[in-house]
Amino acid sequence: MKRCFLGIDIGSVSSNFVAVDESLNVIDKIYLRTQGQPINVIKKGLSLIKNSLVDYKVSGVATTGSGRELASLVVGADTVKNEITAHAVAALKCCPDVRTVLEIGGQDSKIIILKDKIVYDFAMNTVCAAGTGSFLDRQAARLGIPIEEFGSYAVKSKNPVRIAGRCAVFAESDMIHKQQTGQCLEDIICGLCQALVRNYLNNIAKGKTLEEPIIFQGGVAANIGIVAAFEKELNAKLIVPEHYDVMGALGAAIISKGQYEKKGYTSFAGFDIINYSYSTKSFQCENCPNCCEVIELCSEGEVSARWGDRCGMHSQVRKKIDQAI
């Protein structure tokens, strides 16, 4: 049986699953909306990707994204990696000479600068979500346009309007104002794309030199309006890789292969977990003034892990279970 490696990226807006074979070719990829239910989406993702892996044996699993800790406990991941590293690994795989990675996801956006195939600098958005996918999502919904068609409207624009993109709330009111004055839809959408790009470059990319080749990945890379706005602003060509929407998961899958080569076995819990019932609950620990919010994961009614405490008195449950195994 051939080996395959799974990468799982549980993000705020989307959750992605990628399986690669031993030569790191993508066997299958699944893109799902998280909708605030990480456990359900993990089960759904696994049950979907399982079908294309009948000839394969899963030899490694890695998780990334904001839900990486939870996901790692549910699936029994070998490695838990931060998104920056995962995205950089995937970008290097697609374009070994890459110097700049622009990544715009649902709730966060990042920039990664590489030198000699090594991450040299990076930044993530901090206090503002105006430069992210969920902002576009919301505006598309408000204008009654499917997000998939958003970009094609933008590129039709002849005279894009200037929209204040500093903050998502103000951008929205500015956009409404422009609508009220009778500007056409295409120009407003194009203006929005440019505002998002400006916001991204002024905040996240501030003080960094963006050198080519530049890769643009993350869900927003599907938006041709944004791509065009970036290319205009940077005066450079962007590379949108084939698997742009699942790059985090692809990076994780590559990392899990490396881990397998080192470790020689996997702690993957198997596809049976699809049928298990999982539940989480949280409580506030009253033991000290830190008042940590402790989260408890139960599988089949039994506590299998707890986390979120600073002192470790609750998370030790997990260690005990590990020892028992």
Next chain:
Amino acid sequence: MKVTFPHMGNIYVLVKTLFDELGIEYVIPPMCNKRTLEIGAKYAPEMACLPLKINIGNFIQAMEQGADTIVITGGCGPCRFGYYAEMHREILRDLGYDIEIIALELNDKGIKELLEKMKKLFGGKIASSAIPLYRALKALIQMDKLEALSYVVRAREKEKGATDRIIDEFHKKIKSVYGCKNIVKLIEDTKLMLLRLPLDSGHKPLRIGLVGEIYTLVEPFTNLGIDRLLGNMGVEVNRSLYLSEWIIEHIIKGGLKIRKKQLFQTEAEPYLKTPIGGHAQETLGHSVIYAKQHYDGIIQIYPLTCMPEIVADSILPQIRKDFNIPVMTLIVDEMTGEAGYMTRIDAFVDMLLRKNMTKEKASEALFFRN
């Protein structure tokens, strides 16, 4: 009179020692926690910086335990900190608290007013408070040394979490130990325990220098215990600012006007010639020093809206370029999300590990830190 004071890292060790020696009744506010910040954020102006908010929380929590007098330091012009005493007074008065605030600061009225205030606090015995003050400062110096030692040990400990356990135990014990002699003994004992921990001698840790605004550097609650986080990843941290140093340099030497030019000032000069308040010059100067000592990376931490650090933040890219050293900036306030914060630290360490290795080994480092 039941005196209380704001928390700021280990400052409570100094105040406790001093008040024990002088026989002044005091209340140590509960260690900074979420509730402290909630209270502070509720009553302080939204745009005020994080330390002010936590101070207010400290005071209200201490008053719940019976404190009726607050002692704080102040000063003219280092940054917004200069207005803290007055802000505290106004905010607490508006809230209807009947509390006295003694602000130990050198203002335009000169040393006389300061002595008056000290007289009030120490019950008239200024001359005889000199020795306890000296002893308390000594205890703080020891405490800071202990903390610096813990950074070296934590990065190399064989049993993960051993250093944390010893330090936690220390902070628990010190509350029921009284007087300079006993406190110093407890510090010494803790130091010995740290020194006896088995270390992994083969581990060559990454070295990261921490720079930035002093309060967020020394108060673990505000920086989410970054020194521990990094230490437990096997990274040796070095903090550029310690309270004892700050007290000796700014308050004592500064007050007596015998302060000499320090190394960090010389090193900062090509980037920022004059002090602009806060710790901007320290941040830049120490970054250059770390770079020259071949540290692997630098992390700058400051509270949102901290003006001097914003200036330093915008100059740091030049230092980064000149010395080719990675620099990351973390800005904290009551809205800081833990997840994003951790991701950044995790990614920064990944980046340094990879940079540090030869090319073949680099990919390994990337995959196998866990």
